[in-house]
Amino acid sequence: MDDRMERFIEKAKELGSHEAKFIDPATVKTAPWVIMKCRYGCGRYNTRLCCPPHTPTYTETREIIDCYKTALLVHCKSWDIVTPIIAKLEKEIFLSGYYKVFGFGSGPCKSCRPCNMVKCIKPQEVRPAMEACGIDVYETVRANGFPIDVVKDFDCEQNCYGLLLID
Numbered sequence: 347m348d349d350r351m352e353r354f355i356e357k358a359k360e361l362g363s364h365e366a367k368f369i370d371p372a373t374v375k376t377a378p379w380v381i382m383k384c385r386y387g388c389g390r391y392n393t394r395l396c397c398p399p400h401t402p403t404y405t406e407t408r409e410i411i412d413c414y415k416t417a418l419l420v421h422c423k424s425w426d427i428v429t430p431i432i433a434k435l436e437k438e439i440f441l442s443g444y445y446k447v448f449g450f451g452s453g454p455c456k457s458c459r460p461c462n463m464v465k466c467i468k469p470q471e472v473r474p475a476m477e478a479c480g481i482d483v484y485e486t487v488r489a490n491g492f493p494i495d496v497v498k499d500f501d502c503e504q505n506c507y508g509l510l511l512i513d
């Protein structure tokens with residue numbers, strides 16, 4: 347990993363994340379079952395341009411991940427701050443010269459109510475969630491030493507994640 351990348355961890359914290367860590371992209375787990383949680387478990391399925399079925403399949407995501415040498419896993423304590431942080435970090439990393447950088451956020455887009463479902467009007471701010479692209483977030487973060495548990499109610503501690511692929 348390029349030593350200059352270390353500053354992106356500090357930037358992630360400045361933007362409001364709890365912590366961030368560089369990981370091997372090979373540890374990012376993709377799986378065919380993940381889409382079922384969106385298709386049959388989420389009322390926002392097919393109501394946002396950044397949600398399934400408009401997102402890459404798990405096999406496409408795997409091919410994309412395998413194009414990268416490193417990744418930054420970003421841990422946040424609230425899901426709704428993840429995607430804004432990832433979008434800002436992606437821009438900063440891109441402008442530093444890592445032209446291939448691409449970020450994944452968490453949860454559905456909340457920007458417009460409703461989404462126009464034709465063409466995104468805020469492409470700089472919107473990134474698909476890890477899970478929306480077939481990434482098994484639980485297995486990925488546990489493999490990299492971060493906490494995550496099933497959230498049973500709104501009082502439970504939240505451990506939410508975003509991911510940046512960097513090369």
Ligand code: SF4
Nearest residue numbers: 455457458461466467
């Ligand atoms: S920013 Fe608006 S148009 Fe773009 S995905 Fe989100 S809700 Fe849809």
